[in-house]
Amino acid sequence: MKTEFDKKSVIRQRIQESLIHSTSHGIPSIITSDNWILKVFWIIFTLISTGFCAFSIIQNILNYYKYDVTTKIRFKYEVGSEFPSITVCNSNFFSSEKGYNFYLKSLDKKKLIENSLKEEDEFAHQLALKLNISEIKSLGDSLDKLIYETCLDNREFVMNNESFTYFFHLYFGNCYTFNPGHFENGTKAVPFKSYTTGFRAGLTMKLNTTDSLGLLNDAVVLIHEFQTSPNLADPLFIKPNLTTNIALKRTFSTQLPKPYSNCDSNTDDPKKFNSDLYKEIHDSSYKYSQKLCQDLCFHKLLIQNCSCYTYEDGRFMEGEPCLTESGSECNYDFSPYFVDMDFLNKICLPKCPLECNTKCFNKLITSTRKNKEFELIELKIYFEDNVITEIVENEVMDIFTLISNIGGTAGLFLGVSFLSFAEILAICIRVLLILNEGNKNNAQNTKSFIITS
Template identity: 30%
Template sequence: MDLKKSISLKNRLKEVLKDCLLSSTGHGLAHFIKANNYFIRITWAFFIIISACLCSYMIAQNILKYLKFDVNTKIRVVNQFSAVFPTNYFHPNYGNCFQFNPGYDNYENSDDLESTQFIERLGGLRLVLNLSVPDSLKFINPNIGGIIFIHNHTTHPTVVDPVTLSPNTETNIALSRTFYELKEKPYSNCDKNTNDKNYFKSVPYYLIHNYTKGYSQMMCTYQCLQLILIKECSCYTASYPNFFDSIPCINQTYIECYRKFFMDKKNTEKYLKECIDQCPLECEGMWLDKVISVNQYSAKKYQELVQNYNGSDKLFLNKNETFDDLAIVNIYYRNLGYTEITESVTVEFVDLLSSIGGVGGLFLGASALTLKSRIIIKKSEENIKLESELHKIT
């Protein structure tokens, strides 16, 4: 009795499974089950296997394409009629530092940024710099000249490439701006929320947000290295910016410790890795492209002009100073527009689901092969019918 019940239950399950397959949208399976002819079944089985293989391959291709996390890069030029003038941080080698348009005054209070509505030299900044060095200090550096750092007001001057100035020359620096915005992880190595002070927990990260207007991984890494150096040698290096309350590595003991710190390649690599882990990469930023031209100006004629000058600011001119150590620099925008670089995701997760659904509907439903297979099967049925009739006649 139990055996009969078991057989009956098994048959019922088979019937239910058969009904499900026959009513399934996978037409190939339904036709395979309903086919009475052996040849037709083999044909349907062949097409079902081919369809399943192609379906699996295309779904795998879509998933692999999504997991590449590729992006499309769009570059366009945006026109403007006004631009914030860049911040200039310039100094003679090992000399005093001056800053123009930093966004704050001498008392560290917020100040309005200067803008310009003009291009070319007439709308720029013109500086006349005295690059003379006292004889007692010339042994420090054999070079005579100045260095200018041109950067956005949110960028620290030490993370940009400087422009060197020579005495008795006029240097023209034409600028154009490029802003970029990358897609965050996993499409790149950057983190989207680095402008949030509380986004990341590390001492260098907090320092950058406390002492600068814009976050930079490079500046954060500098502070991390300074922190490690201070722990190891009780001093900081003047080669990098420093926001810690410490003394510079100037005496022999500190210098020896400093050299040992940076000369050990294994330790340096280890420290850099530690610092990269403490300093996330920003997704947004900008840079200034520079076109530099230099010419020599007539020092004698310019000296005569200055000596005869009687304007209200003549008190700031040293008419007895030799003009061979003077340098003129003009900083201006080539155009007020800027280049914008943005990224967009090539394959979104929704696109992946749509692709998989489309491929599944195409192949699992056997839609792509149904027409062709039906033609073959129809022809086979006609041949079988013809053979059957011939057999009856004979």
């Protein structure tokens, strides 16, 4: 029978044998050194190497949790590119004869409302927002009246609901979107593509922006990504009696999702986030955008605080339009209040995740003056070239790089590898087997003693 002393001796011997044959360099040299000077030498250098190794590994782990990224910019050549959506409007909200008559009647109604808006144009605009959408349509240009002709890559388009969709803009009224992301019945549309570049190609439009009094007005052009809301685009005001060329250069950006940036992945999935604002944007048939979600959040808070909205401060046609000075002043004061109370960070951003993929169009605008008798606005929008600027983020260190760095550091300073850690596990297994064998022998000896007795 092995005594407790024998068992410890065997364990010590097995551990020593394993350490001597270890793939790490320092420990075997310490054990096998006969001279105490060499033994101390190996102990000192093993401790120093272990310290440097630990420091380097900690630095690698800390660098990994910084979530740094590298930004790669490349120029991609593409033929047959998806054309953006183009929304055009007349800058005059009341451009039709019915619109002009409505404006005149609104002056009489203004006198009946106490503390009504001081500006007549503003009051008429706000009063029009109380109408339903079919009544509002009659106040401005129809599709056939506003857009005289449309060609894409020299292919003429018929003015119908398959090429254009109606869009109501809070500021400009009747607008029409060419190459819409969805039709008016809600079904998704297939984007048009442009296969040639330069001013001879692309989209050519002739716009009639005269009003019922025969006055020429500016055209308003909104250039936005296919399937996105026209509200995301900054308006371009196109003067009459001009041929205006807008050359587009495209930039596509892709960010890494959290924790590498502030963006969230899969924002195209309407079920991804449990947010009423997020779901409402998806229900609108437009592609999700954080900016659109923030605008909706701002508008709802505006209604909660002021009980009404103005076409200058509101973002959506939701709630009651303001007809009084007190309501307009509340709207005017709400924007700085929104900033001061930090509603954006406290209320809106938690409900409006940031998308990781964005597309933007850089515009170069040139104009040529026509004959003064030329009433139509000629508009040309085209891709300047076939090059797309892509900006892509990549992580500086992923989990596999971290493991490789740790392995390389351990190999450099200690001469260990993954198999060296397996040797530690093997030592533990050998010790357990020795202990288990001793327990079995003790149990058999106890049983034999009982039978003999």
